[in-house]
Amino acid sequence: MRADAQRNYARLLAVAEEEIALNGADASLEQIARVAGVGSGTVRRHFPNRHALLAAVFRDHVETLCAHARDRVGRPDPRAALLEWLNAVTTSAATIRGLAMALNRDQVTGDEHEHCATGQLTEAGEPLVRQAAAVLAPGVTIADLLALITGIALATEHHPDPAAEANRLLSLAVTGLSPAP
Amino acid sequence: MRADAQRNYARLLAVAEEEIALNGADASLEQIARVAGVGSGTVRRHFPNRHALLAAVFRDHVETLCAHARDRVGRPDPRAALLEWLNAVTTSAATIRGLAMALNRDQVTGDEHEHCATGQLTEAGEPLVRQAAAVLAPGVTIADLLALITGIALATEHHPDPAAEANRLLSLAVTGLSPAP
DNA sequence: TACGATACGGAGACCCCCGCCGTTTAGCAA
DNA sequence: TTGCTAAACGGCGGGGGTCTCCGTATCGTA
Numbered sequence: 449m450r451a452d453a454q455r456n457y458a459r460l461l462a463v464a465e466e467e468i469a470l471n472g473a474d475a476s477l478e479q480i481a482r483v484a485g486v487g488s489g490t491v492r493r494h495f496p497n498r499h500a501l502l503a504a505v506f507r508d509h510v511e512t513l514c515a516h517a518r519d520r521v522g523r524p525d526p527r528a529a530l531l532e533w534l535n536a537v538t539t540s541a542a543t544i545r546g547l548a549m550a551l552n553r554d555q556v557t558g559d560e561h562e563h564c565a566t567g568q569l570t571e572a573g574e575p576l577v578r579q580a581a582a583v584l585a586p587g588v589t590i591a592d593l594l595a596l597i598t599g600i601a602l603a604t605e606h607h608p609d610p611a612a613e614a615n616r617l618l619s620l621a622v623t624g625l626s627p628a629p
Numbered sequence: 630m631r632a633d634a635q636r637n638y639a640r641l642l643a644v645a646e647e648e649i650a651l652n653g654a655d656a657s658l659e660q661i662a663r664v665a666g667v668g669s670g671t672v673r674r675h676f677p678n679r680h681a682l683l684a685a686v687f688r689d690h691v692e693t694l695c696a697h698a699r700d701r702v703g704r705p706d707p708r709a710a711l712l713e714w715l716n717a718v719t720t721s722a723a724t725i726r727g728l729a730m731a732l733n734r735d736q737v738t739g740d741e742h743e744h745c746a747t748g749q750l751t752e753a754g755e756p757l758v759r760q761a762a763a764v765l766a767p768g769v770t771i772a773d774l775l776a777l778i779t780g781i782a783l784a785t786e787h788h789p790d791p792a793a794e795a796n797r798l799l800s801l802a803v804t805g806l807s808p809a810p
Numbered sequence: 811t812a813c814g815a816t817a818c819g820g821a822g823a824c825c826c827c828c829g830c831c832g833t834t835t836a837g838c839a840a
Numbered sequence: 841t842t843g844c845t846a847a848a849c850g851g852c853g854g855g856g857g858t859c860t861c862c863g864t865a866t867c868g869t870a
Contacts, residue, residue, distance in 0.1 A: 487819035556787035584807050599780030606737035624805025626765050668850035
């Protein structure tokens, strides 16, 4: 990779992060190019489509969450371990503008990319779910949990305090909105 | 309302319904105008903004759900009554393309319109929630339930059988993903 | 230093949203 | 039936976005 390409890549990533934080997952690529001071062709060369850009922007965040999950494998209390992680994921999804939509989008694409955000989170979270299987409702999968979390994050995007609201909804779902009598 | 205006309104509504079923809540207004064989100004006159169009298109569906709720007020088993209604809402939100996004959008706008879709569903569902309060987790509101449902519907939009998947997730949330030990 | 590969910038084609305004037409009244 | 007027229509123009493509500038090496 040429030096100028590297510079532009880094610059674009930084600008994209700001712009997405400001305007959500469908921020204008054109605008990002303008702010970064490069031609629109350049952003498109580094990131062929919006999905690629989102993946790059959120890569670190996702990686952090995955590490968080791995740390919790083998903990003495599997239920607590899983719930802590789910809370962390929820907080990120609700706080980091655009992340929830990005996760939702690549669930749609059907995980053809093993290394997409949802794929990574699935892989990292699966052991936690397996460990906690005994205390989970039968049939619950890591995919279910991630779908629910992205859904909750999308639905609470507007709220004054999205993270708090999202976590509250998640807690309700975990313990049961209306447990059987 | 003039006769030609009435004709165009009806025609636009029909075309919009198809187009939204095909392309989701952000179908092209321009395209709708083309298919309906009217100028783009006409669609904009009848529906000043996208939200107005969505509201009109989904009005009947929402009204049906509200009636469904009113039917169930006063039933002997309040829990069953509420859950049946929640399932119905979930099925609609997951099946009718664009509805979930529309509901989500007007939760965002903050219900300044009392008669918007979410507002109507809130009003209709509130008695069911009140009735069932004794068997609900403390603090659960009708707004929470609707938010959760729209979130679930958004998250399962891609699934081969969205309604089944959405209802499954809802059931899990109702009985608890991992009820406390 | 010269050269080839690589990356850059932006023009062009296409689509969409939105506001505006000249023209047509429905429906009423004479 | 015939005029008339307000309401409704259609589409143009401006602004912006996406995506493709190609001539040009630049980097890194021989």
